[in-house]
Amino acid sequence: MISCRDFISELGNLLDDDVANEIREQLQAHLAHCNTCQVLYDSTRKTLHIVTESGSFEYPGPIAEPLVTKVMDRIRAGCQLPNNDAQES
Amino acid sequence: MGFLPEMDDALSSESLSALKRNFGLTPKIYRAQLLRPDLVDAQVHLLDQMLFTKGALSRVQKEFILLAVSAENNNSYFPALHCQTLQFLGIKPEQSQQIAIDHREANLPPPDVVLLNFARKLASEPHSFTDSDVESLRKSSFTDEQILEAVLMVGLTQLLNCIQMGLGTEPDFKPRVIFPLKEVNPAALLERQTLEPEFTGDFLAADPDFEIVERVRNGETDAFGELVRKHGRRVYRSLLGILGKPEETEDALQDAFLKAFQHLPNFEGRSRFSTWLVRIAINTGLQRLRSQKEVDSLDEENEEFRPRNIQSWMDTPEECYSREELRRLVEKEVMKLPVKYRVALVLRDLEELSTEEAAAALGLSIPGVKARILRGRLMLREAMVPYFTKVSASKS
Numbered sequence: 001m002i003s004c005r006d007f008i009s010e011l012g013n014l015l016d017d018d019v020a021n022e023i024r025e026q027l028q029a030h031l032a033h034c035n036t037c038q039v040l041y042d043s044t045r046k047t048l049h050i051v052t053e054s055g056s057f058e059y060p061g062p063i064a065e066p067l068v069t070k071v072m073d074r075i076r077a078g079c080q081l082p083n084n085d086a087q088e089s
Numbered sequence: 090m091g092f093l094p095e096m097d098d099a100l101s102s103e104s105l106s107a108l109k110r111n112f113g114l115t116p117k118i119y120r121a122q123l124l125r126p127d128l129v130d131a132q133v134h135l136l137d138q139m140l141f142t143k144g145a146l147s148r149v150q151k152e153f154i155l156l157a158v159s160a161e162n163n164n165s166y167f168p169a170l171h172c173q174t175l176q177f178l179g180i181k182p183e184q185s186q187q188i189a190i191d192h193r194e195a196n197l198p199p200p201d202v203v204l205l206n207f208a209r210k211l212a213s214e215p216h217s218f219t220d221s222d223v224e225s226l227r228k229s230s231f232t233d234e235q236i237l238e239a240v241l242m243v244g245l246t247q248l249l250n251c252i253q254m255g256l257g258t259e260p261d262f263k264p265r266v267i268f269p270l271k272e273v274n275p276a277a278l279l280e281r282q283t284l285e286p287e288f289t290g291d292f293l294a295a296d297p298d299f300e301i302v303e304r305v306r307n308g309e310t311d312a313f314g315e316l317v318r319k320h321g322r323r324v325y326r327s328l329l330g331i332l333g334k335p336e337e338t339e340d341a342l343q344d345a346f347l348k349a350f351q352h353l354p355n356f357e358g359r360s361r362f363s364t365w366l367v368r369i370a371i372n373t374g375l376q377r378l379r380s381q382k383e384v385d386s387l388d389e390e391n392e393e394f395r396p397r398n399i400q401s402w403m404d405t406p407e408e409c410y411s412r413e414e415l416r417r418l419v420e421k422e423v424m425k426l427p428v429k430y431r432v433a434l435v436l437r438d439l440e441e442l443s444t445e446e447a448a449a450a451l452g453l454s455i456p457g458v459k460a461r462i463l464r465g466r467l468m469l470r471e472a473m474v475p476y477f478t479k480v481s482a483s484k485s
Binding site: 009010011015016020022026043048053054058059063067068070071074076078 | 101106110311313317322325329330339347351400406416418419435438439444462469474
């Protein structure tokens with residue numbers, strides 16, 4: 001029977017669905033009798049769902065063309081690749 | 090591929106679990122032996138008893154012996170694997186690399202230097218090994234139990250090295266040091282190594298940006314705009330996850346793409362262009378952060394994080410808030426995480442990079458990045474508890 005510590009060390013893999021069937025069975029057996037790990041697993045899974053669905057830190061819409069233009073203008077201004085930087089400046 | 094077929098299945102769950110816990114993957118040397126899974130189990134049990142478990146010698150000391158003796162044998166496989174393992178244990182790759190090349194110059198405590206002198210001599214000159222060698226350890230305050238473990242670790246390393254060489258197993262990670270070393274100038278060798286972990290595997294095989302990158306490298310500068318359009322949102326998100334301020338993020342995004350363009354001649358295609366680009370973006374973001382205030386160290390650390398606030402959550406917590414409220418809440422709490430966990434979490438759970446890609450982008454081992462991602466998730470969960478528990482629901 002695995003311990004709570006073992007469960008937490010495998011929690012990331014379980015959340016990522018990256019565990020072998022035999023290990024998954026052991027983890028599920030642990031969850032069936034350990035309320036603390038059950039709550040931890042459930043709340044961490046819900047946290048991840050909220051994070052992935054929240055759209056956090058997203059750039060609003062497609063990358064704006066003025067931003068592409070700014071980047072390309074800066075590149076063209078110093079248009080040479082780095083080995084030539086010294087000659088450019 | 091080595092001399093015998095490598096397989097992924099047939100390994101017992103105990104062995105699989107022990108290998109994944111300690112290496113983050115099933116090393117090829119064991120996958121190449123799965124015609125006899127019972128014998129792999131026996132070896133993993135041996136590793137568990139002799140290496141993975143702390144004995145009279147520390148786990149790190151035992152790993153040092155494995156690294157130094159493998160290097161003494163001109164074996165490239167185990168130094169590659171165990172540099173990663175040592176990184177997970179908090180030892181910097183540069184120091185592990187130096188132990189492989191010459192442990193006397195690796196800035197180790199004097200007793201560890203004596204220990205590795207002992208181990209290398211036993212491995213390379215067993216016929217001239219005498220009780221005076223054992224005495225050298227006693228003089229450095231090693232106990233007889235520790236000396237026994239040192240001898241056993243040398244023996245274990247010889248066994249592992251012999252198995253690997255017999256199977257022709259290729260490294261799981263790109264070796265930092267290619268042996269044999271003895272005929273070459275170590276300084277020159279250092280120059281041609283990469284100090285960044287590089288991973289081999291299918292995720293690196295086909296780069297969808299290869300063609301555009303080649304056009305830019307052949308002088309078609311304007312084609313770089315396509316890469317900005319294609320990857321701008323990902324770079325923006327990585328940077329905003331580090332910096333937290335949209336205006337500053339736009340400036341940093343420009344800097345990151347400019348750096349990527351300038352360094353494109355150095356891009357060797359050992360990772361995907363997008364991974365390489367995110368790595369540049371992360372470094373750009375961190376540099377900005379450092380210029381503003383002290384950034385917590387990005388080094389590995391091993392202290393354990395214990396979740397504290399264990400209360401049941403609502404069944405569908407996301408329904409209690411609007412999407413906009415959730416976005417603001419997540420951004421606020423993610424920004425409170427220490428930067429090393431924040432960046433790992435942003436890459437894995439917001440950018441949805443694979444674990445391998447996140448490891449490559451952050452220059453970490455797979456176990457190292459997994460540990461950070463899990464820590465970030467657990468810390469964020471902890472921060473979210475007040476908003477989503479059943480108690481908070483009944484209050485609202």
